[in-house]
Each structure stands twice: as structure tokens, then as C-alpha cells.
Amino acid sequence: MSSVAAKAPAVETPFLRLAREYARSRTALAGLAVLILIVLAALLARWVVPQDPYDLAQLDILDGMMAPGSLGGGGWTYWLGTDDQGRDMLSAIVFGLRTSLLVGVVATLIALAVGVAVGLLAAYAGDRVDGLVMRLVDIQLSFPAILIALILLALLGKGVDKVIVALAAVQWAYYARTIRGSALVERRKEYIEAAQCLALPHQRIMMRHLLPNCLPPLIVVATVQVAHAIALEATLSFLGVGVPVTQPSLGMLIASGYQYMLSGDYWVSLFPGLALLVTIVAINLVGDRLRDVLNPRLSH
Amino acid sequence: MALRDRHWRDRRLADVLRSGIVKPLLPAAACLALLAAAPTPSQAATLTVGTSAEPSALDPHYHNLGPNTRARKHVFESLVSMDAKMRLQPELAESWRAVDETTWEFTLRKGVKFHDGTEFTAQDFVYTVCRIPNVANSPSSFTVYTKGIAAIETPNPHTLVIRTGKPYPLLPMELSTFGIISAKAAGGEAVTFDKAGCKADSWPTTQAFNDGSLMIGTGPFKHKSYTKGDRQVLERNPDYWGPQAAWDTVVFRPITSDGPRVAALLAGDVDMIESPPVQDIERLKSAPNVSLAQAQSNRVIYLALGVQDTPPTITGTDGKNPLKDPKVRKALSLAVDRDAIVKRIMMGVAEPANQYLPAGFYGNNPEVTVATDANKAKQLLAEAGYPKGFQLTLGTPNDRYINDDKVAQAVAQMFTRIGVQTQVDATTANVFFSKRNKQEYSVFLAGWGADSGEMSSPLKALIATPIKEKGYGTTNYTSYSDPELDGMLDTALATVDDAKREKLLQAAVKRAVDADIIIPLHYEVTVWAMKKGLSYEPRADQYTLAQKVTPAK
Numbered sequence: 001m002s003s004v005a006a007k008a009p010a011v012e013t014p015f016l017r018l019a020r021e022y023a024r025s026r027t028a029l030a031g032l033a034v035l036i037l038i039v040l041a042a043l044l045a046r047w048v049v050p051q052d053p054y055d056l057a058q059l060d061i062l063d064g065m066m067a068p069g070s071l072g073g074g075g076w077t078y079w080l081g082t083d084d085q086g087r088d089m090l091s092a093i094v095f096g097l098r099t100s101l102l103v104g105v106v107a108t109l110i111a112l113a114v115g116v117a118v119g120l121l122a123a124y125a126g127d128r129v130d131g132l133v134m135r136l137v138d139i140q141l142s143f144p145a146i147l148i149a150l151i152l153l154a155l156l157g158k159g160v161d162k163v164i165v166a167l168a169a170v171q172w173a174y175y176a177r178t179i180r181g182s183a184l185v186e187r188r189k190e191y192i193e194a195a196q197c198l199a200l201p202h203q204r205i206m207m208r209h210l211l212p213n214c215l216p217p218l219i220v221v222a223t224v225q226v227a228h229a230i231a232l233e234a235t236l237s238f239l240g241v242g243v244p245v246t247q248p249s250l251g252m253l254i255a256s257g258y259q260y261m262l263s264g265d266y267w268v269s270l271f272p273g274l275a276l277l278v279t280i281v282a283i284n285l286v287g288d289r290l291r292d293v294l295n296p297r298l299s300h
Numbered sequence: 301m302a303l304r305d306r307h308w309r310d311r312r313l314a315d316v317l318r319s320g321i322v323k324p325l326l327p328a329a330a331c332l333a334l335l336a337a338a339p340t341p342s343q344a345a346t347l348t349v350g351t352s353a354e355p356s357a358l359d360p361h362y363h364n365l366g367p368n369t370r371a372r373k374h375v376f377e378s379l380v381s382m383d384a385k386m387r388l389q390p391e392l393a394e395s396w397r398a399v400d401e402t403t404w405e406f407t408l409r410k411g412v413k414f415h416d417g418t419e420f421t422a423q424d425f426v427y428t429v430c431r432i433p434n435v436a437n438s439p440s441s442f443t444v445y446t447k448g449i450a451a452i453e454t455p456n457p458h459t460l461v462i463r464t465g466k467p468y469p470l471l472p473m474e475l476s477t478f479g480i481i482s483a484k485a486a487g488g489e490a491v492t493f494d495k496a497g498c499k500a501d502s503w504p505t506t507q508a509f510n511d512g513s514l515m516i517g518t519g520p521f522k523h524k525s526y527t528k529g530d531r532q533v534l535e536r537n538p539d540y541w542g543p544q545a546a547w548d549t550v551v552f553r554p555i556t557s558d559g560p561r562v563a564a565l566l567a568g569d570v571d572m573i574e575s576p577p578v579q580d581i582e583r584l585k586s587a588p589n590v591s592l593a594q595a596q597s598n599r600v601i602y603l604a605l606g607v608q609d610t611p612p613t614i615t616g617t618d619g620k621n622p623l624k625d626p627k628v629r630k631a632l633s634l635a636v637d638r639d640a641i642v643k644r645i646m647m648g649v650a651e652p653a654n655q656y657l658p659a660g661f662y663g664n665n666p667e668v669t670v671a672t673d674a675n676k677a678k679q680l681l682a683e684a685g686y687p688k689g690f691q692l693t694l695g696t697p698n699d700r701y702i703n704d705d706k707v708a709q710a711v712a713q714m715f716t717r718i719g720v721q722t723q724v725d726a727t728t729a730n731v732f733f734s735k736r737n738k739q740e741y742s743v744f745l746a747g748w749g750a751d752s753g754e755m756s757s758p759l760k761a762l763i764a765t766p767i768k769e770k771g772y773g774t775t776n777y778t779s780y781s782d783p784e785l786d787g788m789l790d791t792a793l794a795t796v797d798d799a800k801r802e803k804l805l806q807a808a809v810k811r812a813v814d815a816d817i818i819i820p821l822h823y824e825v826t827v828w829a830m831k832k833g834l835s836y837e838p839r840a841d842q843y844t845l846a847q848k849v850t851p852a853k
Contacts, residue, residue, distance in 0.1 A: 056712055259579060
């Protein structure tokens, strides 16, 4: 996340200042460290875990529902146990994290791009365009995100790509509203008026003058929304409308273990749940700190 | 505030009780008292059953569906019934015989009274058969069981002569599927049977049954009240012709989620539940105050392999359908390790299947076997020209059968091991069945419960060539057609001699299993969990019948 923050002020000195500011909070640093670990594990998934849980040929149903610490038929120990298909839970969680992060980040980036374009246009054009776009945003935000995502996925079908589309579709409105707010403020400032007097093209004013000055709040919203997107994906998969059953993400792992909870086989649900919790808390810690650091009113 | 507090304290206990604050707790308190007072349920005359599904209507002829038939069997009876092992038993008919190939004579039980006190006669049967095709908007009609009847004669009020158009050995079995309603209560005393359609001014509506006004049968229980989604209450019929039920009152409560149903039993809210989830069986076994009853059911879970010219969900074969090659189908059947599925996915609460009905059922052929051999399977694939296998998508419902999508994943794992890369498309039952019925799956997992309890039912429905007039292939979504097998079925279904017919069905099931079109996986095992002290003879047809639940002696 810090690399995203780096691009924001576009000059190097402010970045160093931000980094120093950020490092003042130990909790936030710990959150960042955990997040980096998770991202690394997810990126290097294939090399850090013993099994590819998405390759059915590597699973053995005879190793199903083994308790944490059992020795499996493959010769390695299942440190976190196995699920009913004989999937090593540790491997499944790391691969599930990869899916979750991929979905969260890509969906957020797409939503960010769409939201920024629409919001900026609305703020800059004003009048009818503004009214039309913002009423659209209001309508969308008045429905719960999960409801819209469920309907979209029922229409689109299953698959990681479809989940990304659905999440981007429910999240763009947040960015549109955020950037419109800050763009409206910036638009009345002298430097924009100056640019307009120079008769610079609208596109250039929007992209080179308005956008960079609206970025800080967007970064904060985007960070928190990544966590939100991950939680939403987990919810959708838990409900069985997200990813295919043979490529479980964290939410689906929790769902498939859920029915065993009462029967005492806790590990299938518990460990993916913890992984999800830790990931979301880490992202939120980073996001919170970024908000404090990037807020001009709070600094100094 | 302080004033109000004192006011509260000054009120006497009686006032508090009268005020109604405690009232909502009273039923709970009563329950607790019952529980405490009656550790031996022989004193408790109320039986509360938590069911896994609710009937779609109380009308006995509206919807041919498991929960509806379960509800029906308490209030309405049929001429013939089935015992726990699905063998035919006399019910409202004392005896029956085949007079010749197409004529059956039923002697009706005398002195049987409907719940309104009128006597049961042959006219009630005639009226019932007439009413069945006249149920409005029936989602799944009982006409499949009455269309074999060509004519009915009633020489006297307690004798029925039924003629069939052609030899029809399944007639007594089919007469066990529908309940007989009172002709008098419905105003149908003058209706006569006509194959082309009976004449009557009006037919009873489904609503008249749901509101209880026509719930007049001959069964061991009378209908008392029904609140959809909440409960159906029955009370004992003191004038019942057969053995009296052990319960004065029976309450059926639909609790469709597995977890809450188990919890309701453990908490003592209900005395008995249907199908506890397999993963909870171990826990229930070790619970001190719960006992279990389980029986092999008549339902087989199977894989269907489609032989369409262009396979809908197979890739990597240049558009050809590899499943048309018997060697490939045999390889897929050999790849499946049924014991592993039963042990790991079904937690032992199922039985590996080698044909379409378990041993002991009519038509089961002890000589039919299926094998598991992954190496042989790979070899067969290579011989068939697919040494590197191919890709397929396996369709399955995820909420219809016990652990259906998990079984499908296990099968996918086993297919992938022999080189057939398999994906699982698991969807909710409605979506699955509509896709399956459009033949959008090359391979799918489904189940078949033989409601007749004999082998012609799965053979006719799943693998026979679809022929509408004969009722063949109603669930054959594989495009498979074997005229020779159809011929064997034709012969069997026209043979009235039971022993001869069984031999013919056994030969047919061997041919069907060897074709590897419908690959049997396992038979579901039905489980009931109940309070210790109750006993229930587990039924192969999966029905929960309160009249058969007894307090242990």
C-alpha cells in the first residue's frame, strides 16, 4: 500500500515525510508488516506450501477430515488439518488468500478508475451532468452492496473474473462520490481558474490539475475498500455464488467447514476464518494510519 | 422512576402472573414440567416430530412428493400399503387376486369408518380415481398411477373389479401410492368411472383440503389444524379399524435447516427428527438421551454419462463425444472408489451401490458387480485413443441429496487421477434440474428413489429410451437408447407372474449396469434420531409415520 501512497504527492520529499509520519504508530507498522507477509505468501503460494489445492490430482479423499498435525498419505504433515476432500488446509488458506487479494485489489482498481472518471466529470461539468450522475450514485448506494452483487452473480455465473466484475460494479459509486466532493472544493480554487483562463483543454485541467489534488482521500477510501471487497467476496463465496467449488477461496472454505463446527471438527472453518480476519484487520490498520497521515488537518 | 419501582415491588405475585408478563413463559414451563414428569414417554401422549421438508399442500392428490405423501399417510389410506421393507400389505383392501392377465379383484375391508362416521365403500375408491386427473394446477400428478386402469366395476359395496387395458403386474403397487378420499364428503356419490374422463358438477379444490374442511379419511389420525410453515396437528382416530396409535396428539413441525433441527431435538423441543446431517450422526450416537434408527433407502445416487453427438461439457476431443465409446465409460466407472466416498464424504451413513436398488429389493441381481481399478481405467482410456484424457465438467445440485456437491468433488478428484481433468458445476437444485433437463451436462450426478420399491422403476425412468406413451425414459437425459433393453423391459412389465418378472428384471438390470450409462455410486441411508425411549422401525421409503412410532416397553 505504501507504494501506492508514494505516487500520490508525486514529489519525493513529501513521501519521506509521510513514511516518517506513518512509522510513528507501532500498531500501523505491525499491520503493514503482517500485510507484506500475507502478500508475499500469496504471491509465492506455489513455493511456500506443500500442495496445490486446486489440482484435483494432488488431493486424496482418503486424507479427508484429518485433524491438525496429522501425518498424511503424501508423507508431509497437515499442520492445520484437511477438509472433507483431503485438501491441506494450510495450502488451501494460502491459495485462498491469493484469490481473495487478487479479487480485492483488481476489483478496487477497476472501481477506482470508473469512479474517478465519472466523479471527476460530474464535478467538473456540474449542472445537469452532475445531477444525473450523482442521483445514479445515490440510487446505487441506497441498495445494500451484497444484494446488488448477488443479483449480478446470479446473472453472470461463477468464476473469479465474474466476482471481480460484480465487486467493481458495486463499489465504483463510493469513489465517484468521494472524488466529486473534493473536486468541487478544488474546482473553485485560483489555480484551476488560472488554468481555465489559459484556455487549457478540459481534459488536461481535469487530469493534470484537478486529479492530483484530489488523490489523498481517494487513497484512504481505496485502502479500506480493498478490505471491504475481500470481505464481500468471502461473503459471496460463503453463500455459494462466488468461485467454483474446486477452487475454494477463504469464504468457501469457511462455508464448507461451517456444517462440521457443531460436530467438533472445528479446523475447516476456524483457520480460514482467522486468516480472513487477520488480513482484513491488517489492511484496515494500514488504511487508518494512511488517513491520519494524509489528512492535512491532523498533521502537526 | 423510584415511584414506579416501588409500585412494581408492591404488586403481588398473583398480579404479576395475571398481568401476562409471565404468560409467554408458560408453555415453556409446561414443557419443562412434562419433561421432568415424564422420563418414560409412555405417559406423554403427544409426539412432536421435526421434519426436514414441509408438504406443499395437504390435498392428497395435489403433488406427488415425499413430504406430501408422508402427511397423507396419517389421514388418508390406500387399498394397499407398503411395509418398512416396501413389500405390499393389505390396507383398505383385505385381499386381492389377479383373475386373469388383465382383471384384478379386490375384497375391501368391512366396517371401516371415515372420520365423519360414514362407511368406506367401493364408491370412495371410484370417486378418488375420478378426482385424481381433476386436480387444478397439480405440479406432479398421481395420474401416472391411475392411467393403467381401463374400467372399474363394483359388484357390491365391498368388492372392486379393476380391468387394465393390457397385462399390468404393477397395479397393486400403484394403488398403494394414493390416498382414498370420502365420496360422500365431497358430494360425489353418483360419480361413475369413465376412462375418457368422469363427469361431475365440480371437483373438490386443493384449498378445501388445506383449510381442513375435506380432511376426512380413514387413517389412524384425524386432522386438527395446519399452519403453513409452522405445524400440522393431528389427533388420534379412536374409531380406527387397525391397531390404535400410541399418541393422542401428533405435531409435525417443519425445521428445514439441519443444524436447528438437531438442536431442537437435543433441547427437547421435538421428540423425533428426520434425517439429521451425516456429520452429526457420531455426536448424536454419543448423546445420552438420543437413539437412532437407520435404514437403507430406495434411493440410489448415480452418475449419468451423456452420449450426445456433440458433448455439451467435454473439451479436448475435437468435438467428438468420448463417452460414446463403451471403453471410456467403463474407465470412468472403474475410476470411482465408492468405498472412499461412503467412508469419507458420507461418514459411513450410506452403502456403496453396484446397481440401482439395494440387495433385498425386488429385482436386485446379486450377480451384478462394479469394480474400482484406476490402472485398468487408464489402460482403457489409452486403448480408446485418449491416453492423455480430456476435460469435462460434472454437473451436480448442491442442496438436493445428502452431501451432493461434496460427492461430486470427490468424483472429480477420482476422474482427474486417471487423466480426465474434471471441473464441478455445483448449483442449487432448481437451476441444476432445468439445465440437466435441457441436456446441458455431459456428465451429471443425481439420485433416483424407486417409489415402487422394485427395479422396473429406475430402469424405466433413467435408461429406457424416452417413449412418452409407455412412460419410458422420463428422466433419461443421456440420449442413450438401447432397443434391446427396452424390449426386455416391455416383456417384464407385461408378465404378471412375480417370479418370472423378477428374473426378467434381473437380466435387464445387468444389461443396464454393464452399459455404464447410469453409474451407481451409493444408496442413501435414511436416519431418524429420537428421544431415548421411543422406537421406530426405519422405513426404506423414508417416510416418518407417527402411527409406527412407539414408546418402548
